[in-house]
Amino acid sequence: MRLQELAIVTDTPLLSDPTLLEKFKAHDRVVHDPKTDLYSYRNDYTFKTKAALLTEIQRHTRHGGGLSVRTLKDSWRDAPAAIEELERAGDVLVTRTVKDGQMRLVFWNEVRGEEEGGGMGVEKEFQDLWRGLTVPDDTDLLRSLAQEGLHAMASHTPLPKAPTGPGRKKGKKTASRHRASRITNVHLKGEVDLTRDYVPGEG
Helix, strand or coil, X not given: CXXXXXXXXXXXXXXXXXXXXXXXXXXXXXXXXXXXXXXXECCXXXXXXXXXXXXXXXXXXXXXXXXXXXXXXXXXXXXXXXXXXXXXXXXXXXEECCCCCCEEEEEECCCCCCCCCXXXXXXXXXXXXXXXXXCCCHHHHXXXXXXXXXXXXXXXXXXXXXXXXXXXXXXXCCCCCCCCCCCCCHHHCCCCCCCCCCCCCCC
16 A cells, blocks of 8 residues: 555555654554555465465464464455365364354364374273273272261252341340361370460470
8 A cells, every 4th residue: 555545544644744654664564665665564474375374373272372363364364264174174173252153263183083083092001091990889988988087978958048037036146156176187196285276385
């Protein structure tokens, strides 16, 4: 775009304000071609092929992130169509909006499997280890817990709520009961009295 056209479209005094023109030319997103005297916007990426697009997606995914499909489209108009082709081939993974299914982010599919189901196969050694695990029955499990001084967790039942509103009976507030604490650090039994507050200097 010529400078005159840009000044009209953006309604800015690029031609009459030397300071503004200097800052405009120095901007890192502005590209000036001295041969044609045309100005253009510098995009984030310069790829124009599907292979180059996939390389860029792979590079970003290795650094722990995906790429915005909108940003890729700004750099290359045909990027969305190329991404859909790569997705069908299983080369990339795409996240979409819930409302209208528009593509949002694209990631390289690092674990693309050779089989139709995708994913990577698990080595036989780990499969054998997994299949060799046994879950103890309830009786053995409860016995093991009891040996360690533990109990099975009871099912949670909600407590009834106190009555509210005009029908609620007023009465004296009862003093809160002080529950005796249960000592679980049995290895300190006979050496340290855990029911007493700690006082420096006292054994």
